[in-house]
Amino acid sequence: MLKNLVRIFAFCAKELNAIRRQPLLLVGLIIGPFLILSLFGVGYQGEQPKLRTGIVVPPGHRDDPQVTELLKRISNTFLIDPERHIYESEAPAIAALENDELDLVEIFPLEMTTVYSTGKAVDIRFIYSEVDPLLRSWIEYLSYTQINELNKGMLFSVVGQSQQQIGTLRDYVSDARQQISQLREQLSGNKRAEARQTIRSLRESGALQLIALSMTQNGASETSTSTQSLSSLQASLDTLDRDLAAGGSLEKQEQQLTELDTRLSELDQQADRVQAIDPAVVVSPLRSVANNLAPIESLGDITKDPATAYVRFYTPAVLALLLQHMMVTLAGLSLVRELQQGTLEMFRVSPLSAFQTLIGKYASYTILSALIITVLVSLMVFGLGVPFYTGQLLNFALLTFMLTIASLGIGFFISSVVSTDSQAVQFSMLVLLMSVFFSGFFISIKSFLPFVQNIARGLPVTHGIANYQQIMLLNRAPATSTYIWLGGIALVSFLLSWLIFSRQFQRK
Amino acid sequence: MQAHAGQSLIQLQQVTKRFGDRDVVRDVSWNIQPGEIFGIVGPSGCGKTTTVRLMTGVYIPTSGSVSVLGKDPATFNAHDREQLGYMPQLFVLYPNLNVLENMRFAASMYGVSLTKRRKRIDELLDFVELDQARKTLAGNISGGMQRRLQLAAALVHEPELLFVDEPTAGIDPVLRGRFWDQFKELKAMGKSLVVTTQYVNEVAYCDRVAVMRDGQLLLVDTPDGLRRRALGSDVLNIRVDAEDLRNAVRILSRHQLVLGIERPHNAPLGSMMVYVDDASTALPELIAALNSDPTIDTRQVGEYNPPFDDIFITLMERLETPASKEHSNA
Incomplete structure (x- = not known):
């Protein structure tokens, strides 16, 4: 038993001494990721780059105040040089785009100034030349939001003007109601001649026609009934005037005047309500209010210091990816080097078994992993301010251990099937490439079809990234399924490596 | 074990x-x-x-x-x-x-x-x-x-x-x-x-x-x-005064322990290779035989140990012959 342990730990000292003798490798493993994350923190601007944009305006409108206002509005999201990149024709702007002086050309047509009078929507064209699908989506999204903002701005202006017109309408309503009141008093006093004079004055002032016209212009559907009533009132005034001239009964006409006054009063109230509404509410009556339930305080304020937030967010993923790559590469080279160096022949004569050799190597690299992760996490916590909850230390250690042995399993499997160390490096790089795309490092694994998601779960780093983030950023323990997945990967890869390596180890 | x-x-x-x-x-x-x-x-x-x-x-x-x-x-x-x-x-x-x-x-x-x-x-x-x-x-x-x-x-x-x-x-x-x-x-x-x-x-x-x-x-x-095996027997290297060589060969060739005598071409004057069954037994007797003739001046007597390179080449040459092959297979 003791001899078996001595044999297993033969590899611990040997592997650790061999790695200790490679200072560049150690620097690469520890200082490298720390420097990369530091550079990321220093250099990342926390937002998408502003697009260098050229604006094409209708000829002769370069100094138009409307254009100036437009440029002011869009310059928040687009980088516009007003001296060089305002054009009055498309050709030079497209040439600048093709020469990579610009990322985007935006063309405003002349019809834009007459959109309401013509009643037709106007196309604002965005021209770009981009292969990167992410940048293409970004440009299209910016174009969409810019047009949305411009539309809202125009609507805001129109609503403001309409509310001013409603003020005028209310003046007319007030004037008409005064005259109707006067007419009703004259009728109740049987002052027929004065009443007829008031009716004439009401007609001549044209207040009722103006009210109807204003409401038609504003297109307020709510007041369409009132507009119809005003038309019938016109007819009623004519009837009343005729009845006054003929000396007939005035009861019915008085009743109509009361109805008219009531309707004008309603109209005034409605106009008051419309006038009181904030134009911004009319343009955007709905707003989104999103609440993130995740406790992301540990990331810091992303709006004030986006670089820090991004560094903190990516640190767990970098740790997981680095750990997997390091273990896969070291293990991947390990067995094949024994084969290439000829040491396997010495092992075959000795009492060593394939199992002891593998377990010895697992032990040595696990110790190495623990040392490197300890140093690396300390540097990131104390150097970069990355959060670490001490209450999660045990979970962190267990996850690191599981991630290490699962990654080593994949590395040993690679090493047992390849025949040269360059093949081992190539396969390790393939695992790295696959990890970058499918592990959730940059692209969420939810973006893939379910069967691809399951393939991604076959990579230890997929579980490493998600659960290091849980532990380090959210102070949450990993789910049991994480350990089941990692344990499964570790077990299957170990058994396969052991089986294949045993065949190589076997006496022939 | x-x-x-x-x-x-x-x-x-x-x-x-x-x-x-x-x-x-x-x-x-x-x-x-x-x-x-x-x-x-x-x-x-x-x-x-x-x-x-x-x-x-x-x-x-x-x-x-x-x-x-x-x-x-x-x-x-x-x-x-x-x-x-x-x-x-x-x-x-x-x-x-x-x-x-x-x-x-x-x-x-x-x-x-x-x-x-x-x-x-x-x-x-x-x-x-x-x-x-x-x-x-x-x-x-x-x-x-x-x-x-x-x-x-x-x-x-x-x-x-x-x-x-x-x-x-x-x-x-x-x-x-x-x-x-x-x-x-x-x-x-x-x-x-x-x-x-x-x-x-x-x-x-x-x-x-x-x-x-x-x-x-x-x-x-x-x-x-x-x-x-390479030489077929033990070999003694004997050197006498060049003028005594004829007498020495005559004495040795008559001796019952001597199987054969050879004079290599490039050997020093007076040298000869004497083949015997057992060098340790033959050596004192042959010295005595040479000393029985007082006119012979014996300069050097000893067992001949050729380099193993030569022995190996000789063995290989012998094993190449069909007779040897038959012997080896037997």
Whole structure:
């Protein structure tokens, strides 16, 4: 038993001494990721780059105040040089785009100034030349939001003007109601001649026609009934005037005047309500209010210091990816080097078994992993301010251990099937490439079809990234399924490596 | 585990090893006794290394049987393997570890406890004269030192039986001599050694030698036995005054112990080669016969020991003849 342990730990000292003798490798493993994350923190601007944009305006409108206002509005999201990149024709702007002086050309047509009078929507064209699908989506999204903002701005202006017109309408309503009141008093006093004079004055002032016209212009559907009533009132005034001239009964006409006054009063109230509404509410009556339930305080304020937030967010993923790559590469080279160096022949004569050799190597690299992760996490916590909850230390250690042995399993499997160390490096790089795309490092694994998601779960780093983030950023323990997945990967890869390596180890 | 008293340490019986459709080793049989240095000599590619691998259990024979320390090497357990030491043909330790670390690794590989290994490693590094280089990386020491380190690593667990595959290939004659001195010391300690070599003259250091060619065993004999087989008998080198040569030849040719006399062309004047059955018996009698004629001035008398290179070439030439082949196959 003791001899078996001595044999297993033969590899611990040997592997650790061999790695200790490679200072560049150690620097690469520890200082490298720390420097990369530091550079990321220093250099990342926390937002998408502003697009260098050229604006094409209708000829002769370069100094138009409307254009100036437009440029002011869009310059928040687009980088516009007003001296060089305002054009009055498309050709030079497209040439600048093709020469990579610009990322985007935006063309405003002349019809834009007459959109309401013509009643037709106007196309604002965005021209770009981009292969990167992410940048293409970004440009299209910016174009969409810019047009949305411009539309809202125009609507805001129109609503403001309409509310001013409603003020005028209310003046007319007030004037008409005064005259109707006067007419009703004259009728109740049987002052027929004065009443007829008031009716004439009401007609001549044209207040009722103006009210109807204003409401038609504003297109307020709510007041369409009132507009119809005003038309019938016109007819009623004519009837009343005729009845006054003929000396007939005035009861019915008085009743109509009361109805008219009531309707004008309603109209005034409605106009008051419309006038009181904030134009911004009319343009955007709905707003989104999103609440993130995740406790992301540990990331810091992303709006004030986006670089820090991004560094903190990516640190767990970098740790997981680095750990997997390091273990896969070291293990991947390990067995094949024994084969290439000829040491396997010495092992075959000795009492060593394939199992002891593998377990010895697992032990040595696990110790190495623990040392490197300890140093690396300390540097990131104390150097970069990355959060670490001490209450999660045990979970962190267990996850690191599981991630290490699962990654080593994949590395040993690679090493047992390849025949040269360059093949081992190539396969390790393939695992790295696959990890970058499918592990959730940059692209969420939810973006893939379910069967691809399951393939991604076959990579230890997929579980490493998600659960290091849980532990380090959210102070949450990993789910049991994480350990089941990692344990499964570790077990299957170990058994396969052991089986294949045993065949190589076997006496022939 | 020890071979039983009177039992061979290693027994090969009609062992053949085939790779694909080629017999790399064919029908080899021999017995190796405890405490001897057994040499295997033959040109490169003659099957020496494969035979060593068959004896260490790295290879399993295609046919025939191998018994080492009384057991089939294919069935060796860890304890059995601890009795073997193996120095492969090439340096297979770790160049990025220093001499001491390589020794520690080898000791751990054989399960030598921490308490025992320090003294043992010190002794061995002293034995192979690498004590001063213990902190030097194995990749930075000379080829000869690497061989010595490999030998020390093979001995760190104090094996009973040591297999050494071409330890002297490609190293200078002085170092070769030191290697053989060390092997003789190991033999004196009671160890048994199987040593392969391409250098024919090194068979002189062995107790017995197997000569191989094209995967076949040509013969097994002691170094003296090989010489006798090559020359056909013992040979005495006798030189007299050039003027006395005729008389000397006349006397010796009549002597009953003399089988024949030859005068090599390039030999010094007065020299002759005298063939006898047994040099130790014949030598005093022939001296007496020459001294019986006072006119003969005898200048030099001694046993002729030609270099093993010559012996090997002669043996090969003899074995090439059809009659010899028939004899060998029989």
